[in-house]
Amino acid sequence: MSVRVRYAPSPTGLQHIGGVRTALFNYFFARSSGGTFILRIEDTDRERYDPRALQDIFDTFDWLGIQWDEGPRVGGPYGPYFQSERTALYREHAEKLVQAGQGYYCFCTPERLEKLREEQTKQKEPIGYDRRCRSLTQEEAERRKRGGEPYVVRLKIPLEGTTTFHDRLIGTVVHANKDINPDPVLLKSDGFPTYHLANVVDDHHMRITHILRAQEWIPSCPLHVLIYQAFGWEPPEYCHLPMVMGSDGHKLSKRHGSTSLIEFRNAGYVPEAIINYISLLGWSYDDSRQLFTKEDLEKLFTLDKLNKAPAVFDYKKLEWFNGVYIRERDKGKLKKELIPFLQRDGILSNPITEEEDRKLTACIPLIQERLKFLTDASQWVRFLFKDLPPYPAEALIPKKGSKEEARKSLEALLTTIDQWFEKDPQKSEEFLRTLSESLQIKLGNLLMPLRVAVTGSSVSPPLMESIQILGREETMKRIQRALQLLSE
């Protein structure tokens, strides 16, 4: 039987690291085993539904380059792939359970349940439904239902015995039925199913063979198995993935920093880095390999190399991956990616001018290996496109140098500009070394004032190459201004 797996997000919030990790593992498992990857939208919570969250799902996976074989936009033989369009199916199944005596109507109001919970908390009793409506006679229940009283459908959890499921990673897990959530709601009073019902019904009808999801679902797994059993269906194979934690050991969330993919994208992360790093959260290939492209993982991913223990999300390591992928990027592609960020920071016009485009192309090789994030580009290239912001005269003086030395350096450089400008780098450097010797100023100290004069900072891309891009006129102007600053 060929593998069929799904990622089933709920459009109630932005796609985050944890969800995307689950999606990726499902996707890679499908690809590496020649199976099918399905996207199903679990939009059964009408209260929390957010259309922007739906769009975010599409945007996120488009950005990552992950495509599903069945689901929204592409369709498939087991659609529709929005649960909100399948409510008749769930209602029908819930009804079937009631008729079979596996479920029952419950008329308890949210207020009563609220009070019950309060009471249980106060008495330090286990919290859960007290199964009041379970003992209603069928006639009574039917009568109240027909009378228009709001109701939910609950599952009859066996009072005794145990429920067992097998997990590919964890092994066999046994729960005592008395410990399972007492008679969970399957169908809400608004006619929509809860996660438990919709999930099981769809996974069965969509012929899902493996369920890869986070370990936070383990506690509700026996409940799902019970639903399968109530319908007389065979449950799929389970594989509960280790959770992703923040640095404090708690489930990764907002307060740990950026968690939604859109944030990473806006912060200048590159999709290759995200995919590579996330894939190593709870999975590994061997004892040393770190670098994996999406294509690699589509071939190499295997459930056997999953880890059981939760993994702490390390922003530093992600950062490293980001640098790696920026460095090995095609220059043309990098340039295209950089433009929106540079426009956002007001460095390039929108649309970009020919002159800007020429300069940008020239400076990509200068900054590529210096970027950890796409957003870093602005600080490196601003001086090439914009006037220098004011800087103090002291900035022109090297740490182990004097004002006089700085002045001398700049004057010498200004008068000899034609001898080091527009020459090949080697000759230029040769000249500057000679100049530094004749002035008795160390090369570093000779060039630092120039660097600051031209770039406005003591940290910059390679100087001579930058100056080539800046142009002779502008360079001279900046040196003159620096000299003026020193004489004030």
Place this chain on the structure above:
RNA sequence: GUCUCCUUCGUCUAGUGGUUAGGACACAGGGUUUUCAUCCCUGCAACACGGGUUCGACUCCCGUAGGAGAUGCCA
């Protein structure tokens, strides 16, 4: 409270009875370099604890401790 899961360097991990416990990130030091970065070298640092089983346990079993997750008409 109850239930379930988990436990190797600070972090991600390799390891399936006999290893100087390996790699990566981070950190520290050094080299290359006109700054920064890249690159290279070196260092740092771990089997939670206690019992078994065994000639021999990081590896198997049982406890303890610690951590996490779940206990909704959210998923």
